[in-house]
Amino acid sequence: MGARPTERGASARVLHVITGLNTGGAETALCRLLETLRSPDFEHVVVALGPPGSLSARVGAVAELHHLRMTPSRPRPGDLWRLRRIVRASAPDVVHGWMYHANIIATLATTGLGIPVLWGIRHSLHDPEKEKRLTRQVIRAGALFSRRPRQILYNSVVSARQHESAGYDAARTRAIPNGFDTGLFRPDDAARRRIRVELGLPADALLVGLVARVHPMKDHANFLRAAGLFVAACPQAHFVLVGDGADADNPILRDLLDELGLQGHVRLCGRRTDISAIDAALDIASISSWSEAFPNAIGEAMACGVPCVATEVGDVKQIIGDTGVVVPARDARALAAGWAQLAALDGPARRALGLRARQRIIEHYSLQAVSLQYADLYTSLIQRN
Helix, strand or coil: CCCCCCCCCCCEEEEEEECCCCCCHHHHHHHHHHHHCCCCCEEEEEEECCCCCCCHHHHHCCCEEEECCCCCCCCCHHHHHHHHHHHHHHCCCEEEEECHHHHHHHHHHCCCCCCCEEEEECCCCCCHHHCCHHHHHHHHHHHHHCCCCCEEEECCHHHHHHHHHCCCCHHHEEECCCCECCCCCCCCHHHHHHHHHHHCCCCCCEEEEEECCCCHHHCHHHHHHHHHHHHHHCCCEEEEEECCCCCCCCHHHHHHHHHHCCCCCEEEEECCCCHHHHHHCCCEEEECCCCCCCCHHHHHHHHCCCCEEEECCCCHHHHHCCCCEEECCCCHHHHHHHHHHHHCCCHHHHHHHHHHHHHHHHHHCEHHHHHHHHHHHHHHHHHHC
C-alpha cells in the first residue's frame, strides 16, 4: 500500500480507472478533479481502458497515465491481468472507477488486494429499455457487483434513486455533484463580441445555444422544432449548436434545418474547445435532453452569467433553482415558450438573472467545494483501511 495522508509529509495516492478519455462529462469531471487535487497532498494515476483520446494530453500533464487499448465491453483475462499489474506497481491507497465498464473491471482487477474501491456513476436511467443491449447488460452486472465497492458515487440524486430501483446497493450511495471552474467559466464581454463576429451576428442579436454532442438522448430534433416555433414569433432570434456531430456534415440536422425553414437562423459549429467563450456569447443557454443526470452544459452556462431554459431531467431543477426556466422533456412548444419567457425580459433584467445564476453556481457547485468532498472521502477511506 502507498503512503497515508495522515502521515506528515505523505501524499494520498489515487488510481483512477476510466473507460476512455474522449471529451465527455465524466472525462471532463476527472480532468477537473486531477487539476484541483494536486501534489503534495494527492498523487494520481489514471488508467484508460481504451486508446488515447482528445483529453489524454490534458490528463497526462497532471497524472501518470496508462492506456490499455482494450475493448471495455469485452475484457479478456489478459486485460484484467495488465490492469492488476499496474495497480500493484502503483500501490494506490484508493482505486476510483469512472463509468459502468470501468467500475466492474476495476473491481475484478483488484480482487484480494485489500485496496478500497469506489465506483463513479454519472448516468441516468430514465428508461433502461432505451439503452443499447450491451449497456443494459453491464448495468445489470453492476447491480450484482454493487456490494463490492466501499461507496458508489453519483453526480445526481435522481440518478442515485434510479440505480437503487435497478438493484444497486442503496447502503453505499453517496451523491457528489459536478463542480465548475468559475474562473474559467465567467462573463466575458470580449469573448461575447469575438464569437458573435465569428458567427456573423449583430452584437444585439438574441442568441440561444445548445452545447451537446449529437445523441438521441440529447434530442436535437426537439431543440430544432422548438427553434422553428420560436422563430415564427421572434424572427430576429438565432441559434448555435456546439458539440460532436453538430456540424454541417450531419445529414439529419441539415434535413431538419431545411424542413423547418431554419437556414440562416442556426449555426452548426461542431466540436469546440472554447466552450466558455461560446457560453459567454449567449443570451439564453438550453438543453433539450430527455435523459441526463447532472448536465455540465447548464452549470457552465450559468457560471458564465447566462440564464437557462432546460428540460426537467436529472437534477436540473435543483441546479437552476429560480434563475431560469425548467420545462417538460420532449415538448417543443414548452421549450419555445421557455425561451419566449426569458426573451421577454429587457437586456438588463436578463443579465441580472444570469448573474444570479452565476452566484448560485459559486455558492453550491464551485469546483473547489466539490473537489474538497472528494478529498475528504479519499482521506476517510485511507484512514479506515
